[in-house]
Amino acid sequence: MAHDVQVTFDCADPGALAAFWAEALGYRVQDPPEGFESWEQALEAMGVPPERRNDASAVVDPEGAGPRLFFQRVPEGKQVKNRVHLDVRAAPGLRGDARMAALEAEAERLVSRGATRLRRHEPAPPLAGGHIVMADPEGNEFCLD
Known part of the structure; x- marks a missing residue:
């Protein structure tokens, strides 16, 4: 059985990095949950405080073929060369x-x-x-x- 693959990036600014990779790959930022017109609206309804609303972001292949890219905020900066790219x-x-x-x-x-x-x-x-x-x-x- 094959598994879906997600590529995760640790980063300082998930929203900005997601926007860059969406542009680089022809992907799009993942849609908000059903029933919400925007991520801001969804996060507000979920009770996420404003300072935490850029803790994560994701981009997806609009054709559904490529892996989802997930961006998560971490406190530390990049230290060394990537082992996977x-x-x-x-x-x-x-x-x-x-x-x-x-x-x-x-x-x-x-x-x-x-x-x-x-x-x-x-x-x-x-x-x-x-x-x-x-x-x-x-x-x-x-x-x-």
Whole structure:
């Protein structure tokens, strides 16, 4: 039996990081519970105090294919390099210069939304197609692949 997968990010600002990853992946912020028009309305009804309303957020694939990403506030900042990271498949089917041009365009788009470009790895055929290492607004590494 296969299990659903959720990827969880520890972070300082769940709402902002969720918005970044929704933009990066073409996801959307998860809808509020049924019967509520907004998360603010739902959290108010649940009795969550205003200072706790950004303790968590989640984004989902609008087509239901990709995993849910969950963002939870933690008190400590990021300490070291990620041991697990996301690969954002931004150049499917492309090779060589066309692949790297597509990755560069996506890197530029994500930098304009708060990401940081860390380094570029050139293609090394036959096994390595080339990729760009990035960091999200809170420093979590990911690759444009």
